[in-house]
Amino acid sequence: MTNDALQKIVIVGGGTSGWMTAAALAKIVGTQHCAIELVESDQIGTVGVGEATLPHLRAFIQRLGIDESTFMRTTNATYKTGIEFSNWGDKGEAYIHPFGDYGEPIGGIDFHHYWLRLRELGDATPICDYSLPVKASQASKFDYPSADTSTLASTFGYAYHLDASAFAKYLRTYCEKLGVVRTEGKVEHVATCEHSGNITSVTLENGHTIKGDLFIDCSGFRGLLIEQTLKSGYQDWSHWLPCDRAVAIPCKSNGDITPYTRAIAHDAGWRWRIPLQHRTGNGVIYCSKYMQADEAEQLLRDNLEGEPLGDANHIQFTTGRRNQFWSKNCIAIGLSAGFLEPLESTSIHLIQLAIMKLVEFFPYKNINNVLRDEYNRSMGLEFETLRDFLVLHYTATRREDSPFWQYCKHMVKPAALTHKMALFEQTGRVSPYTEGLFLKPSWIAVYLGQGMLPKSYDTRVEQLDLEKLANHFIGIKQAVAQTVQSMPDHTDSIAKYCMAKEGEYTAPPATSNLYGQTS
Numbered sequence: 001m002t003n004d005a006l007q008k009i010v011i012v013g014g015g016t017s018g019w020m021t022a023a024a025l026a027k028i029v030g031t032q033h034c035a036i037e038l039v040e041s042d043q044i045g046t047v048g049v050g051e052a053t054l055p056h057l058r059a060f061i062q063r064l065g066i067d068e069s070t071f072m073r074t075t076n077a078t079y080k081t082g083i084e085f086s087n088w089g090d091k092g093e094a095y096i097h098p099f100g101d102y103g104e105p106i107g108g109i110d111f112h113h114y115w116l117r118l119r120e121l122g123d124a125t126p127i128c129d130y131s132l133p134v135k136a137s138q139a140s141k142f143d144y145p146s147a148d149t150s151t152l153a154s155t156f157g158y159a160y161h162l163d164a165s166a167f168a169k170y171l172r173t174y175c176e177k178l179g180v181v182r183t184e185g186k187v188e189h190v191a192t193c194e195h196s197g198n199i200t201s202v203t204l205e206n207g208h209t210i211k212g213d214l215f216i217d218c219s220g221f222r223g224l225l226i227e228q229t230l231k232s233g234y235q236d237w238s239h240w241l242p243c244d245r246a247v248a249i250p251c252k253s254n255g256d257i258t259p260y261t262r263a264i265a266h267d268a269g270w271r272w273r274i275p276l277q278h279r280t281g282n283g284v285i286y287c288s289k290y291m292q293a294d295e296a297e298q299l300l301r302d303n304l305e306g307e308p309l310g311d312a313n314h315i316q317f318t319t320g321r322r323n324q325f326w327s328k329n330c331i332a333i334g335l336s337a338g339f340l341e342p343l344e345s346t347s348i349h350l351i352q353l354a355i356m357k358l359v360e361f362f363p364y365k366n367i368n369n370v371l372r373d374e375y376n377r378s379m380g381l382e383f384e385t386l387r388d389f390l391v392l393h394y395t396a397t398r399r400e401d402s403p404f405w406q407y408c409k410h411m412v413k414p415a416a417l418t419h420k421m422a423l424f425e426q427t428g429r430v431s432p433y434t435e436g437l438f439l440k441p442s443w444i445a446v447y448l449g450q451g452m453l454p455k456s457y458d459t460r461v462e463q464l465d466l467e468k469l470a471n472h473f474i475g476i477k478q479a480v481a482q483t484v485q486s487m488p489d490h491t492d493s494i495a496k497y498c499m500a501k502e503g504e505y506t507a508p509p510a511t512s513n514l515y516g517q518t519s
């Protein structure tokens with residue numbers, strides 16, 4: 001880059017990360033003064049998974065000015081109010097991690113402390129009975145949250161299950177309308193400046209060279225620019241998150257379109273179920289040390305609820321992150337930046353976060369090294385806090401029924417997580433990270449959901465009159481039950497707001513791809 005204004009952004013990769021990045025930059029930075037060109041290779045294809053999202057995606061869609069109903073119809077999306085985890089704390093147990101609270105704090109003290117007190121006195125009501133999103137999810141009900149924040153009906157958020165190929169395709173049309181140039185071809189060579197080390201151009205298989213000032217690496221696990229060219233380095237976290245393989249097969253829906261993702265633990269990992277309008281996404285995540293690819297595929301096939309709609313897509317990965325997400329004039333977004341595994345549907349969120357930070361720190365002229373360092377620091381923290389939250393799912397378990405679970409239960413945890421878990425176990429207190437995605441309610445959901453009951457609670461709750469407290473809890477439980485009863489079925493809400501029209505869905509079924517190890 002020179003001292004002149006930035007003139008050209010080159011995005012390598014046209015998966016979810018490439019098109020989300022192109023869409024946001026085209027909308028927010030604009031293509032009038034700074035051209036945006038995206039290169040993608042049909043020969044290589046995309047990873048072909050990534051269909052469960054977090055509520056933050058709604059803000060992204062809104063920021064792009066996209067109408068939600070159109071977006072949902074086009075991507076065959078369904079509503080998502082949480083994730084159901086089965087067999088994690090112990091075999092046969094299940095809980096929902098909702099996008100919402102388990103009750104309001106009382107007098108500044110978290111709700112679960114009062115619940116723990118009542119429990120100690122013999123009240124066996126599960127805490128989920130006080131959560132609207134959990135009870136609504138279990139009843140397969142969905143309605144838009146109320147805008148009136150004084151009501152129970154406002155106490156939850158929602159996200160989407162969506163068809164990732166249709167999403168990328170939709171964004172491509174959006175981007176091209178805003179002036180983004182799409183070039184098809186496989187990048188074979190990446191040139192750098194011998195003085196600055198900056199990337200100067202990429203050259204395609206057919207000899208065509210594309211020059212640029214800023215390069216965004218959305219090339220997936222391979223990290224074509226950030227790793228293969230700039231050698232950022234990779235922090236391997238597989239000792240904490242040991243699953244390193246996945247196999248996915250979409251299938252015909254059995255009609256049970258739940259407003260939640262399912263994550264069902266098995267002997268060497270877990271399995272997902274993501275219900276879309278027109279089909280169901282399924283996959284098995286596993287640790288190759290404890291399960292073979294054919295066993296994993298068989299496990300998946302044995303549990304398909306309908307006819308398979310594509311070949312088995314086998315994927316390898318190494319959980320971890322790049323040492324630097326932004327190096328020289330290159331920013332890695334998406335799988336090229338790192339991968340934590342899809343247990344809490346966080347990857348698309350990390351893409352969104354990276355894009356928003358890039359927009360905030362956008363180098364309209366020169367790259368400011370301090371801003372680049374801040375970008376790397378804050379993205380690093382996001383990855384680390386998320387990692388700890390995911391590790392919690394594996395290690396807060398009573399399962400020891402297979403070598404995989406024995407390893408997980410007894411692994412040496414990240415230090416910050418060890419402290420947080422001890423704090424909760426001994427005192428019921430949740431120490432949230434000051435930065436990072438998952439807030440107190442999420443930690444409480446997983447701690448309690450996986451059977452980590454604190455030995456004590458905040459004794460200040462004893463100041464509240466017991467009868468009043470018990471009545472207050474009965475009132476919440478009844479209000480939750482009544483609100484759930486008055487809500488429409490999830491499928492009725494889809495039919496009312498966002499039902500895909502016949503023939504509208506045109507994305508091809510998932511095919512196998514060429515993916516290999518990340519580092």
Ligand SMILES: Cc1cc2nc3c(=O)[nH]c(=O)nc-3n(C[C@H](O)[C@H](O)[C@H](O)COP(=O)(O)OP(=O)(O)OC[C@H]3O[C@@H](n4cnc5c(N)ncnc54)[C@H](O)[C@@H]3O)c2cc1C
Nearest residue numbers: 013014015017041047050052187219220334335342347348
């Ligand atoms: C098993 C699994 C399940 C997942 N589930 C979820 C989920 O439920 N929710 C969620 O949020 N995320 C999920 N993810 C993550 C999600 O799939 C990715 O974050 C998302 O798809 C973005 O991928 P990407 O665009 O970075 O990479 P890819 O989809 O791999 O796209 C890479 C792009 O780069 C291009 N490319 C590569 N090399 C070259 C080259 N040499 N020349 C030209 N172009 C090139 C390819 O053609 C492609 O267009 C999951 C991931 C895995 C592995």
